[in-house]
Amino acid sequence: MKGMELFEGKANCATCHVSFNFTDEMYHNLGVGWDAKTKKLADQGRSDVTEKDANRGQFKTPTLRDVMVLYNRGGNANPGLDPKMKPLGLRGDEIDALVAFMYALTGPVTNAEPPAAGSLPK
């Protein structure tokens, strides 16, 4: 409940991820296509399709529903489906564990040395 309150309040997510599918079906510039080194858009986004300046760097708001469900069923069958996409047969608790792992990916990258072989507790 706390997450939902943040989503709709202080975190501002629901201004774009809105309605039953958590998408406004619109295109927004979040800066994800911007290359800070070259100070240019590396990906023009929506304007590649519309050829309108106003759409430069805009991408569609995706639904936030069922991302893991999509992976678990092996994506949506189509002629170009990546061969790495396969039905996974994950149980609910396994999906929860995967989501917990992805939370652990948030934060700065460190260059810690791996432990020496044989030094791990058995």
Ligand code: HEC
């Ligand atoms: C200004 C509109 C906007 C706001 C505000 C916004 N989003 Fe998004 N969100 C987008 C767009 C557009 C994308 C797609 C970006 C891309 O294509 O790389 C996206 C992508 C995502 C994705 C990836 C989904 C996927 O399937 O790849 C997640 C998760 C997400 N947003 C969560 C959030 C959360 C949590 C918040 C609030 C803290 C938030 N968004 C606020 C527009 C928005």
